[in-house]
Amino acid sequence: MNPALTVHRLQFAFTVTFHYVFAQLTMGLALFLVVLKTLALRTGDERYDRAARFWSRLFGISFALGVVTGIPMEFQFGTNWAEFSRRVGGVIGQPLAMEGVFSFFLESSFLGLVLFGEKRLGRLGHWAATVALWLGSWLSGFFIVATNAWMQHPQGYTVGSAGEYGLVSLRGLLLNPWLGWQYAHNMLGATMTGALLLCSVGAFYLLADRHQDCGRLFVRLGTVIGLIAGLLLIYPTGDGQSKMVARYQPATFAAMEGVFQTQSGAPIVIIGQPDVEKRRLDNPLAVPRMLSFLTYHRWAAVVRGLDQIPPAEWPDQIPLVYYSYHIMVGLGTIFLAVLVASALLLWRGRLYTNRPMLWVLMLLLPFPFIANTAGWITAESGRQPWLAHALVRTAEGASPQISSGNAWFTLLGFLGMYALLSILFLFLAWRQIERGPVAAS
Amino acid sequence: MGTVWFCLIAFMLTVYVVLDGFDIGAGIAHLAVARTAEERRKVLRSIGPVWDANEVWLIAAGGTLYMAFPGLYASSFSGFYLPLIMVLWLLILRGISVEFRSSFAHPVWMAFWDGVFALSSVLLAVFFGVALGNVVRGVALDPAQRFFEPLWTNFRPEVPTGILDWYTALVGLLALVALAIHGCAWIALRTDGETAGRAVHLLRRLWWGGVVLTAVVTWFSWDLQPQIMHNLSTHPWGWVLPALAVGGLVLTRRWSGRRPLATFLASAAYLAGMLASAAFGLYPYVLPARSDPSLSLSIENTRAPVASLRLAFAWWAVGMALVFLYFWLLYRRMAGGAGENESHGY
Secondary structure, three states: OOOOHHHHHHHHHHHHHHHHHHHHHHHHHHHHHHHHHHHHHHHOOHHHHHHHHHHHHHHHHHHHHHHHHHHHHHHHHHHOOHHHHHHHHHHHHHHHHHHHHHHHHHHHHHHHHHHHOHHHHHHHHHHHHHHHHHHHHHHHHHHHHHHHHHHHOOOOEEEOOOOOEEEOOHHHHHOOHHHHHHHHHHHHHHHHHHHHHHHHHHHHHHHHOOOHHHHHHHHHHHHHHHHHHHHHHHHHHHHHHHHHHHHHOHHHHHHHHOOOOOEEOOOEEEEEEEEOOOOEEEEEEEEOOHHHHHHHOOOOOEEOOHHHOOHHHOOOOHHHHHHHHHHHHHHHHHHHHHHHHHHHHHHOOOHHHOHHHHHHHHHOOHHHHHHHHHHHHHHHHHHOOEEEOOOEEHHHHOOOOOOHHHHHHHHHHHHHHHHHHHHHHHHHHHHHHHHOOOOOO | OHHHHHHHHHHHHHHHHHHHHHHHHHHHHHHHHOOOHHHHHHHHHHHOOOHHHHHHHHHHHHHHHHHHOHHHHHHHHHHOHHHHHHHHHHHHHHHHHHHHHOOOOOHHHHHHHHHHHHHHHHHHHHHHHHHHHHHHHOEOOOOOOOOOOOOEOOOOOOOOOOOEOHHHHHHHHHHHHHHHHHHHHHHHHHOOHHHHHHHHHHHHHHHHHHHHHHHHHHHHHHHHOHHHHHHHHHOHHHHHHHHHHHHHHHHHHHHOOOOHHHHHHHHHHHHHHHHHHHHHHHOOEEEOEOOOHHHOEEHHHHOOOHHHHHHHHHHHHHHHHHHHHHHHHHHHHOOOOOOOOOOOOO
16 A cells, blocks of 8 residues: 555645536536637627726636646646556546647637737737637646546546557547546536626625616526526436436435435435445434435435445545535535526516625625535545546555655645645736726726 | 557657647746737737647656556656656746736736746756656666755765756756747747847747757757667668758748747757657666666666557547547637737737
């Protein structure tokens, strides 16, 4: 057993979680930039341009953080997970290289044009640059999810003489059945973050009685697009994704739902605390037979529990898988409820003056980030004890020659560096929100 | 197929050094050549819209290296663990200093980020040089293709090797001077008046250091790494590459102050010639073993299966064609740097 294994895992988990705060923000905002620029182009209303300029400033700050925290992710495959890379680099290196070649160049080239070229490019040119930026950021998400989908459900590969894997089928990589649901679900999650950020900032302006015109626009756009995303997150994407897990990763599915004993007509647990030592759920609140029905469309269907799976194949942190999954689903449900209420008020023409609703929308801001993070923790800790499902175990993947002291040194460095980045980001983002969508001085 | 990818990755890394090299070089030189707030803003405006796209060459080259030579990626990244993580921290600091500086127009805030930008640029140039020095010198590989380099041992290029010894430190110094020259050439090209004048002046002074260090480093590289001379004698056409470097270096000086674009291109030719010479000199090794040459990492013992390499070539060629299109658009549209009256100003 590699003595530094836990530190390697902590460092990757920490750096990728921090990175994804900014990645989801830029992917979500990129979509709203396209929406705003399209509205501006079609209506010629100056307000949409002003709004797009405001969000592009916040986009610029979060994009910079997304880039600088993203580079460590690629490096760490080699530095901390050398044995994993040695074995599967021939496969997952391909989507990672594609991300660099197809999306990062697109994104970074057009970001400069979006931020600095509005006057020079003209209206149509600037709109096209914004679309290219959105395309780049969503393509980047696609290649990363393709990498992850391969690790969750490997296919299209060959095994070499030294046990190394190579890619033989691009179709296998890019048309992986796991990938479609996971990508759609993930991008809708990022859209939800963007939508709730718009709602929150818009509600803040309305409550503070500043920038009323843009505040209304943000709340309206955020509510409408957030509601659509919220519905699609649950059905069909969330549903499709969980059926995929039930089919290909039964141990993960049992851990997510807290199913210790195999049973027919399994209930779905809303609340309850898993006790792995005693192999039971404490004080569960459950809907009878619902899990069997949702998963297999039969009330009496048998759901495999952890008791039928050897403990060596269980995720090593079952409570983490269970809680993060329940936090994600719980928050997603709450978002949908709030957005339905907000949409009703919008339809009745009372949203902009309904202060309780505006307070709720404003305070919702941290939660989409938590929900997206919880979703990824479910996927990543749910895949354990594997790095590439049923091919490479996590314990085999870490770099053997890195001492735990060196791993701690770099983990502490990242903790300090990212604490600093968080403070700087909040300071600069707050300055932009405080300044608001005003005409450029 | 392995050799094809060796050349393609060497090409991507060279483009990275030539492109990101000028904005790193501008970071090294800007405190010296741009004195007032207005002058500094001009320098930053010239790199603001492009530095990020330039840096993507490093990420794309890294991804391509991972895909084509997973064995090399695994061995070298874990073996150079400490300096690589430090490079990451420097890239983070450098990236945010360019972007954050302009987000808050306060003189102390801007001066602080100017300092961070300069310091991280200097250290990155040195680290990249030291890294190249380590690859040329070789490391203490074991039969399982593993090694771990401490930051330093006894500062001699022998086993037990360390990241820093007198040879790699010299290469680091050369990288610092070479990129500073390259940055001066860029500033001279993209600014005017006193800033450009100071950049030319600094370039000419640094040039002598560049000449001496190039000669010394070349001499010791040939001495430490016999593969270089072996390749040059079996494939004499390879002399074109060092000749390109020497020609570029001479012309950088000759054209400076009169023909800014030609000076910049000559400096780019120097960098490209030096890197291509190193790649040519190491072939077919990708990371030589210092102790026992038979343990060296080569194209053959680190590459991905040939089927994967073939598959990747098809999409890579399409992707690169697109990349050239983007860069043409970006540099054409941003010929004068970031606009004066845009909502985002540097």
